[in-house]
Amino acid sequence: MVMRKRSDYGSRGRRVATMPRVPNSARGKRTTRRKKDEMCAFDLLATVAGTLLADQDNSANVPNTSCAAKAKNEKAVKEEPHDEILPLKNMVMEKDCCSGCVVGSGGICSFPRQANNCLAENSSTRNEAGPILESLTVKSNMLVRDSLVSCTRPCETSRGLGIIPEFGAHGICHPGSSSSAEAEQVHQAESNVVRRQADGHAPALHSLFDSVDLDGRPPALVSSDSSSCVPFCSHDKEHQTSSLCRGEVQYTADKDDDENSSGCTDPSTIGDKGYKPQYLGNHRIRKLLASKVRKAARNKICGGIPSKRICGGMSNKGSKLNLCSKKIPATCQKGQRMIFKKKRLAHHATSFAKEMPTEASGTSMEGRNKSCGSDDYHVKLRIKSFNIPELFINVPENATIGSLKRTVMDVVNSIMQGGLRVGVLLQGKDIQDDNKTLRQAGICHDKKLNNIDFTLECESGQDSPSRVVIPEQMDLLSADVVEPLARMKCEERFPETGGDDNQQRIPPYRSRSLSDLYSVVHPVEMASQDTSASSQAIVPVAPSGDGALAIVPLCKPRPSEIGQRRTRRPFTVGEVEALVEAVELIGTGRWRAVKIHAFDHVDHRTYVDLKDKWKTLVHTASISPQQRRGEPVPQELLDRVLAAQAYWSQQQAKLQDKPHGKAALPEICPA
């Protein structure tokens, strides 16, 4: 069957659906699902791996051999012959070990994300010999959420300058982001809290460059041995190599990470490398990368063991996972869980730092119109989160959760009190010129403002951007009263923060771009002021739940980009209407056409989204109103949904019945 090209549906008119595609049912149907089998195998693998790890740890100085050998060992260790899965095991282990790291003595972990886990595992085995420290590596962006920055700076007279600088391919990159960190020795009876700063020219603390995780591997390095090192920037080069000589396990993320680790890549270089222009749409890049990351996480972390089977089904999104098997001592698992819980929290707490569209509401739209006339342009920015420096915390295994919280809190406070300033990144480019007006910088009320990032940077970072050490030897357990970050409430909450309600006020969709929805106006700050003035509204808000801090896992890249689930954006009635209309016209099964037809330029609605939405619409329409949830869809629309669905299903059925007949299909269903 000949597939029509997309150009066929370019015309908005009453195109005749000449040749509908193969019926939906014939495509994309997964005939067999081996998931259960795989899960079973993976489960076994997890068990075996755990055994292996435990054994490995006991055997000192395992030569720097390939993991294949270990895998063979493992085979011997494990008595039960699981024929089907053994090849898989070998394969996975081998692959990971060989491609991902240099294995030093006792090296088990293959990838950074495993590093911490391995470390913990080793700790657990050492536990028998004496007290050890659980290493909690909280490297990443701590997010301060839902801030509102109301710029009180009237845009200068430079209205005419409202040209957004071409930032080109920076995309998701950040300057000064090639960061790394050093995990201190685990079994030393010291609790170091070390924070290291990116070595870029800009001391952006959010660091942890995105590319680091492009393949799911951050540059973190944690050895299963007693010492560990992290490839730092150029000044750490020596350290790296020497560390290798010392037989430490070194993890370097390949590809981009290699460059990062082999020298402090110039941030600008980083930024330009290999990224698609912003134009492509963040969500697309993010989607790709996220997919990659998740895949990598799943495949590589834990040697391909699906995370759901590990450690009680802990999600591994962006997190390091360990090969916690049933044989790992309970203490270990406990500790691990503690870590993971934190990390998961972080995940949930994380919102798009980048996705910071100006909010649209009825009032704001009015204001906008008004301002257009009065030359009083304002930009209202909603900061959902701030990126805070990565943290490294060593916590005794027997520390309480409370003390852990306090510790983290302490660190955060140290950072906060240490003097922070705010950095502004537009499309990944650090805007350093504080004297620029927003408009000159391209931050205009009428522009799409979803490419702005705010970062927290150390004041002192200017001089020594490479590292900032936060109170070492911090007595974790004596970390006394700390002002809970969560107490710092948002002074002015965004009324529309509740969700996408504002979108509902948007009339019919069609050609309306999302950017329209976000155009807003507000009082703004003076042009000559430092941007940090706007940071007063940094609002740490406790994530839902127990109020733990938003700490993003080590491997987590910038939250706005990679590995992050998209924010949920319920379809508005207007969108639904547009969708229904398009489907009536175009039919089901041609979602790209539908997208182009009705949701072109609406970046956050992919054709998959539309398809999904249609699916739910059909479902919604077929259930009783009482069972429906969420924004009620007018019955009229639902009726049209059912009609269209029935019609197009019928058409597809017809097509299947006589595949050779080229029965011209009506262009629109007679709903």
Place this chain on the structure above:
DNA sequence: GTTAGGG
């Protein structure tokens, strides 16, 4: 890159 369908 699209589509379908399960989760």
Place this chain on the structure above:
DNA sequence: CCCTAAC
């Protein structure tokens, strides 16, 4: 909304 097989 995510994931991924199938195309």
